[in-house]
Amino acid sequence: MSEQSNQVIAEGVDDEPVESNRRLFEGRAYLVVAIMAGIYAFFHMAALNGLSISATTGVTIPFLPTFPMETWNFRIVHIAGALILGFTLFSARAFPDEEPGGASKLLDLLAFAGMLPALYALWQAFDIAGQISDGTMWNGIAEEFVTQETWHFGVPLLAATGIGIVLGWLRTRTRGRIVPADILLSICAVAVAVYLITIYGTLMRNSTGTPFAPIGISLAAVAGVALIMELTRRVAGMALIVIAAVFLTYVFVGESLPGFLNAPDIAWTRFFSQVYTDAGILGPTTAVSSTYIILFIIFAAFLQASKVGDYFVNFAFAAAGRARGGPAKVAIFASGLMGMINGTSAGNVVATGSLTIPLMKKVGYHKKTAGAVEAAASTGGQIMPPIMGAGAFIMAEITGIPYTDIAIAAIIPAILYFASIYFMVDFEAAKLGMRGMREDELPKFRDMVRRVFLFLPIIILIGALFMGYSVIRAGTLATASAAVVSWFTPYRMGPRSVSKAFEIAGVMSIQIIAVCACAGIIVGVISLTGVGARFSAVLLGIADASQLLALFFAMCIAILLGMGMPTTAAYAVAASVVAPGLVQLGIPMLTAHFFVFYFAVVSAITPPVALASYAAAGISGSNPMETSVASFKIGISAFIVPFMFFYNGAILMDGAWYEIARAGVTAVIGVFFLSSGMQGWFAGRAVGWAMRLGLVLAALCMIAGGLLTDVIGVALAVGLWFAQKALGGSAPVTPATPVADERG
Template sequence: MANEKDVIEFDASIADEEPVEANRRLFDGASLRLVAGLAMVYALFHMAALNGVSISNLTGGAVVVPFLPSFPMETWNFRIVHVAGALALGFILFAGAGFAEGRGQRTPLLGRLSMALMVPAAFSLAVAVWFAIQISNGLMWNGIDAAIRFNETWLFGAPLLAATVGGVVLSWFHREERGGFAAPDLLLTLCAATVAVYLITIFGTLMRNSTGTPFAPIGISLAALAGTLLIMELTRRVAGLALVIISAVFLVYVFVGHLLPGFLTSPRIAWERFFSQVYTDVGILGPTTAVSSTYIILFIIFAAFLQASKVGEYFVNFAFALAGKARGGPAKVAIFASGLMGMINGTSAGNVVATGSLTIPLMKQIGYRKQTAAAIEAAASTGGQIMPPIMGAGAFIMAEITGIPYTDIAIAALIPAALYFASVYFMVDFEARKLGMRGMRDDELPKLKEMMKRVFLFIPIVILIVALFLGYSVIRAGTLATVAAAVVSWLTPHRMGLRSTMKAFELAGVMSIQIIAVCACAGVIVGVISLTGVGARFSNLLLGLAESSQLLALFFAMCIAILLGMGMPTTAAYAVAASVVAPGLIDLGIPTLTAHFFVFYYAVISAITPPVALAAYAGAAIAGSEPMRTSVESFRVGLSAFIVPFMFFSAPGLLMEGAWHVIALNCVTAMLGVYMLSGAATGWFFGALALPIRAALLVAALLMISGGLVTDLGGLALGVAVWAYQTRLASRTV
């Protein structure tokens, strides 16, 4: 326990610092300026494309720059460039292996081999350009003509695949100093550009209608195979092996599914047919990339502007001023601050690194165990993905997949988000009471009066919410909020000028790489599901389980959603789970919105579910705690949240469906249930709980959560009895 006289110091500017990954290169000098410029241009390209701005637009057509895109771009071309740009930046910035700590550890031979493979890669790119010239001159292109097929296979595809596979393998063993460019990664960047040039050329003709048929050029399949390998390799570098392994399992399933028994059986699919379709809008260029190329990158740019204008620092200071005095103050601050930041940045683990660098040491200082401090931050950061209006971009993916208006989704998320954060808050409060913790003193905290003087820094968030609910498009609302973040900075010492604006776009370009890679990789899985029909067969399995017990079917769906989400950022986790699990729930007669919220909720909290709990692992690294223990503790802290989705079915009012008095009643009973469940989980409810009383409180909580009138009354009566015992009878025995 920290001494009462100890003064707790903190620096909220940590929240606006950019975390640096272990395998990220750190350039300087001309190299830094080049890479920073590329990242800035990449983010600017998206902002311009999404808002239909180009040089010719700005000059009224007086200035025409050859080879620059004309906006708005054709959808598939835009998504291809979006993925290719992330691949290029990602390979340059993130190493495929460790760094050399001196000239003696460098691997020049592998570098020379990589440079040799540049020749076939460059040859493939030249051939792709040659194809484009032929097509523009009127040559009819199809997948049946023998000469075209030969050229695409041996002049384009074979060299490209040789360079891609060689570059990937060499990058696993190549060592270069942290501040230098690596030859295998420059090779992979060239391969990514070649894939993009070819696909834009071919899909720019009628060939996009031939995918999956014998008329599809073999080059599409070969380019898609190379592109898939590149996406999986970058995903390994920026997000670890979990999603790559899952993607590999699904890819293997495509070609062995016809050999499997039962509901796993799928039709035999030729590799050419599969890969000619997987790099289209049924797979990699489908819903996941559609969202990452529009809403996600837009809000990453918004988050970067908030960071550059020091609004993130203000959010943390405001949360400390508001909640720092409460018992276990830093833990409750983590709930508020991480919820605000996590709502915007879209990754639970990333948010843990940003805000946890401040809150976790403070929680340890006032007496929380290392793993508990990390677990609280992980649970709070994960909850940000459920908080409207942005929901870590999850709301926009749900709108894209379901066709339900975004505003309906944001409104429906209000009570589930409140229940999640209330459950974490109750757990933290009970734990603080149990350990006899104090809050922080006035001299340790920012002054609330001073914070209120800068409340205008919330203006960008307010503008975003108001614009969305006034019916503005998400892109227009996000752009207005981004501009507002720059404007309000002029009312602070951190004014955003040209340099800081360019820095914000550079930061956004770097921040976007991970989420774009995992969304593209998730697109591979979505493509497998749609092309093999395994999703429909999984739906039939859930229907069969529901015949014996709907609760069993829901429990099975929960397990699959959590399993699919392990090791993935929220957006990718939800996209995959929505493709597999949600259709089965809808077939059970569950409303579309309810089914998708069920899946989304569990995809989100997979980040704090052992054994692969990314948010908990990120917190453990900061706290210095054992990762597996931390993941178990984060599961305990978020335990009440695991019950919430089951409430949706018995109490649809929790998703704002029904009369207002029904919604209010459902909300109150669910909140009481979560409160009692938190007490049962911590073993503290107006005093320490004896085991039989703890069991009684657990039963009361589950009765309140079930959603029926009789069960609510029973749970309330039992809960009041426990309260009476704890506050009266137990106190007399002390």
């Protein structure tokens, strides 16, 4: 952000935050890593569009696959590439302020020694591939095959993987250099990929999960799971790792557990031979991350390279900055736009909150409230159609429901969520007597309107999707249009900028790919042990007593599974555990998955583990737990509206147009009353607890959507309004004194 004649101008919103364990390269090292990341992203764009390198260049390049690749091979390469990039860019630990001592040289020597078994395993993988290509009928039973896969491939690979992970924990260095332990892990990732591509290229893929599966599949899968979990720990923290570890432990102790948790005895070879297939790691989560998610990461990277994110925030300031409590309303608008695209609540908080939170504090919001507003708005971006932070694509993959149907169904719930946040911050501003920002503090609206064409990529995306184009084609057209519209701005994208965009996309994709692969481990455990079906039986049993109680129980499980996890993984896991049970209750597929999706999303602002709220607290300087409680309060409608999906399908666009219109209008009025009751502000005056409870009751009647409940809600609200006028209400709160500008 810069100031020119006191004018607030958003700058750097598109810049990437640098994690504490992220390596920063210079010179040739940077060039090599940038090329790796760019090629990785471009590979996906080319493969997804069915392009052939030979067709575009006129030259056939040996050893490169002709696109599109076979699905399983594509997903294996997708994960392996992310592992290599991830271990290259992210250290096992945060970087120290000073160079570590001499013990690191010994650790480096041990890592170089560990490369010997890793390279030997890689050579064996290529040897197995060569034998199969020469016509050898490979199987999992013959003694010579078992010996080669166990002692010449699997054991060296596992040893090297273990050495690399342990040494990575022990060794750190300056940000500009890669430690040998991480190179070792990259070699192991290549060995796993080469072997699996070779074996899955034969009929052996049909033997996974049976006694006839080659032992090498199980050993390679063990190494692959360890590599995925280590990278996930580096880029996403421990929450998902702990959950994945619990599920993995459950596989081998489930037979000893009582009740519905009891699981059949599963041999480790059978489990791991199947977990690295489309029943687990290569299943729905990786299917989505290797197609839709990375495609929209590339789209977001092109918007970032062309500085469209800065324009979004400036447009929001110009449009909403003058309203009372203006920066908070700017945060709602800007964070909703950015969060829809970037697919991560906490990341969006960091991107836009660094600008909006200090300004909210400046106009008088408490630091706790400023952080909470940004966290709630950024989280809402995950439910904002048409992109929905990639959640819509995973839902489409899991349910088989067309993506366009999901995006349309999300419209009213998204409106309710953001309307609720808007009312909450507006009433807070009214209570505190806040002003908006002055004209000379804001970007000129007429200047923003002149560049409204920068919204064109999103408009093209939406238009192409609803014209019947595939998601891949629509995303590609939107990405290309982002480059074209930049030609009419100071940030014109040429070959260098396009290359930079692909590099940014490659780096941005690492976290989400690792998270989706790790979530695939959990999904694999659920499907292979049958715990999901048994959980559904528990829900059915609870529903016999009360369907509302069953829904409440499902909500708690979805939130618990989502705590501390990125949205994509949270939904994927919750959908595997909770959604099937809701469907068995008779709830429509779309309604059940939206119910789960909403609560997986809002786990980011649900105490005690609220990633988005904690990120916002770090910027605002407030207490993290207080901020998470405040963000929970601001986003309270997101905890009520999903229950209404069950009672009123019109909220999800299921019904006649007049039913949908009535449901939408009455629900918006309902969230108005809900916000009024939560904030204690109604009819221009502060109100007491009795009036607040009455407003909340009126809100619930309106949100319910039935004709009778709507009438009751309106009657109750009108009665409260007359009572407020008759009693005169409480005196407004004394206006807040704006704090000093904390931007320095």
